[in-house]
Amino acid sequence: xxxxxxxxxxxxxxxRAVRKxxxxxxxxxxELINECLELAVQAPTGSNSQTWRWxxxxxxxxxxxxxxxxxxxxxxxxxxxxxxxxxAQTQRVFTSAVYLMEHLHEVPVHLIPCVQGKPExxxxxxxxxxxxxxxxxxxxxxxxxxxxxxxGTALTTLHLLHAKEAAEILGLPDDVLQVALLPVxxxxxxxxxxxxxxxxAGITHWNAW
Numbered sequence: 001x002x003x004x005x006x007x008x009x010x011x012x013x014x015x016r017a018v019r020k021x022x023x024x025x026x027x028x029x030x031e032l033i034n035e036c037l038e039l040a041v042q043a044p045t046g047s048n049s050q051t052w053r054w055x056x057x058x059x060x061x062x063x064x065x066x067x068x069x070x071x072x073x074x075x076x077x078x079x080x081x082x083x084x085x086x087x088a089q090t091q092r093v094f095t096s097a098v099y100l101m102e103h104l105h106e107v108p109v110h111l112i113p114c115v116q117g118k119p120e121x122x123x124x125x126x127x128x129x130x131x132x133x134x135x136x137x138x139x140x141x142x143x144x145x146x147x148x149x150x151x152g153t154a155l156t157t158l159h160l161l162h163a164k165e166a167a168e169i170l171g172l173p174d175d176v177l178q179v180a181l182l183p184v185x186x187x188x189x190x191x192x193x194x195x196x197x198x199x200x201a202g203i204t205h206w207n208a209w
Contacts, residue, residue: 011147011148012144013194014147015143015144015192016152016192016195017093017153017155018152018153018154018187019096019097019099019154019183020096020100021189022107022152022183022185022187022188023185024103024107024108024185026185026186028058028109028151028185030056030058032151033056035145035149036149036151037054037142039142039144039145040139040142040145041138042141043137043140043141044134044137045134045137046130046131046134049117049134051115051117051134052114052115052116052134052135052138053115053176054112054113055111055112055114055170055172056109056110056111057109057110057111057112057170058108058109062169063105063107063110064105065169066104066105066166066181067104069159069161069165069169070101070156070159070181071101071102071104072161072162073158073161073162074097074158075101077158078094078097089195100154100156100183104183107183107184108184109183109184109185110181110182110183110184111153111181112166112170112182113135113138113139113142113178113180113182114135114172114176114177114178114179115134115176115177116173116177117175117177118175118177119131119177135179136179139155139179139180142182143155143182150186150187151184151185151186151187152185152186153182153183153184154183155180155182156181156182156183157179160178160180160181166178
């Protein structure tokens with residue numbers, strides 16, 4: 001199997017956290033979400049656990065309820081964080097995050113990645129690393145698959161400040177742990193670019209720090 005590296009690299013490098021360019025008016029077919037999830041569950045998991053679970057929310061009332069929780073968790077954080085940064089790129093990120101907070105209820109699909117088998121606190125570092133390391137690769141695979149199909153996503157976690165209320169809205173069993181909320185919509189345009197990042201040579205250490 002030979003991959004087209006230019007296409008693959010472009011997909012990896014330009015899959016952005018999309019907020020302001022989510023199309024709030026265009027429905028997303030359920031079959032398209034299922035296609036992306038079929039690819040997501042091919043991601044590796046710790047100990048072959050396969051404990052990822054997915055809650056897809058396209059009901060308008062439930063999206064509104066989740067968006068209300070997100071706003072409750074986000075308002076103070078985003079306001080304080082936005083005031084403290086002077087970097088132009090970071091400021092743009094916070095501006096777009098505020099936009100998402102204000103429009104989250106309009107995004108046609110909310111995806112809640114979960115893990116079945118919620119550990120008891122306190123969670124040892126090795127267990128926590130394995131737990132999240134088993135769900136986030138699948139989340140990223142979903143985001144890449146969505147991008148390839150003209151959909152935009154953003155990994156958000158601020159609703160987790162009110163995770164108990166969100167669990168009640170979603171009817172989650174007690175042993176299911178939410179890890180994020182991804183707004184999913186078609187994007188307005190597809191001309192996403194690479195972000196400014198520090199040179200790898202300055203943040204990479206070989207054999208020792």
